[in-house]
Amino acid sequence: MEAKGKATLTYGDGKTLEMPVYGGTIGPDVVDIRALYGKTGLFTYDPGFLSTASCGSKITYIDGDAGVLMYRGYPIEQLAQHCDFLEVCYLLLKGELPNAQQKKEFDSMVTKHTMVHEQLARFYSGFRRDAHPMAVMVGVVGALAAFYHDSLDISNPEHREVSAFRLIAKLPTIAAMAYKYNVGQPFMYPKNGLDYTSNFMRMMFGVPAEEYEVNPVLVRALDRILILHADHEQNASTSTVRLAGSSGANPFACISSGIACLWGPAHGGANEAALNMLYDIQKQGGVAKIGEFVAKVKDKNSGVKLMGFGHRVYKNYDPRAKLMQETTREVLDALGLHDDPLFKLAMALEKVALEDEYFVSRKLYPNVDFYSGIVQRAMGIPVSMFTCIFSLARTVGWIAQWNEMISDPEQKIGRPRQLYNGATRRDVVPLARRG
């Protein structure tokens, strides 16, 4: 990397340090602080990484002020309109969109890996029937490593490739099995004549006793949901995957750690939380109670947040939220649910929030999760599966980022430092003499 400028730090009693400044293709420049500690004995302090670029990446770009999201340079709106999910997977992994032949080969490779080892099915019976599917996903995806000891050499590109195919192909099977176990229905084997998303819907909603009829509107909507969630640069779960992978951990362990992080309500769990929030408002009286709810959100002592609103990076409308709102409308229309009360409530709540000084001054806009729960619920997907679906979509992003990290010559084990403010050295008083 060639420096485009320098930044000078003055510290101590007038000492200075010059640090190189690098520019990306778009987005903010970065100050390279790697030499800082060695030369000055100082650390930087940045909890939550508000100002820290943890890596260089060519995969996803977000302009949070303008509300722009691009995968490999392509705007999310165009990808959602023109591509299917596996095309987007190809793009994220390989950097270019596939031609027809490449797509055919890629789809066929994914399809070949959709089944899971029969022994893996036995894992499920170790869980309680009411286990949250995300708890099951964390365990089962991590356990995949135990089945593929032959291909866990992360320095071997072929091993990395086959692991990527296995993860992308098996996540829908594993997620659908978590659901089937929960409702006490038999697991459905994948049917490889179907496309990726139809296959997932059949494994979720089909039963062996009946033919499953694919609804193309719902499949297209779910495929679009997968595209919108496929990657989002260095978010919490992706950074978790990169950090786990930086130690040389195998890809199944890394993706499992990403799933664990995604589960949190401030991250992927927000769609579940947003829908539960709408249910609560609905129970208390619906649209008429929005004012009361918003007042509670604004009261810092209440601990209540407007779920599905706000984002670390977007200080404008999340472009995914716009597409998700459109998709929600399409699905509700296709299902004859034009008057869905939750959708109406969500739109009314959004309107009130967007006109309220609290949200305006903090640049809080709807994020992808504000509408995604409504559309998934309308499709018959149970609330507890929402984050699972997010995780199966994000798996490709995690793998692309993990691969990029492994191929990066500047990659080192992730090892942040700290500002220690605990006790200074002291001596242990034996228990008998402690007051």
Ligand code: CMC
């Ligand atoms: N409701 C009410 N107030 C909020 C909200 C919200 N949803 N989000 C942020 N604020 C307030 C926050 O209290 C703070 O106020 P003040 O300046 O008075 O202290 C200000 O806005 C800035 O917020 P922040 O917490 O410093 O922002 P952050 O970047 O640390 O957090 C966030 C981002 C997404 C965790 C947060 O906005 C949030 O908790 N939102 C609700 C959960 C949610 O919808 N998450 C999904 C994110 S998108 C999908 C994904 O990436 O997984």
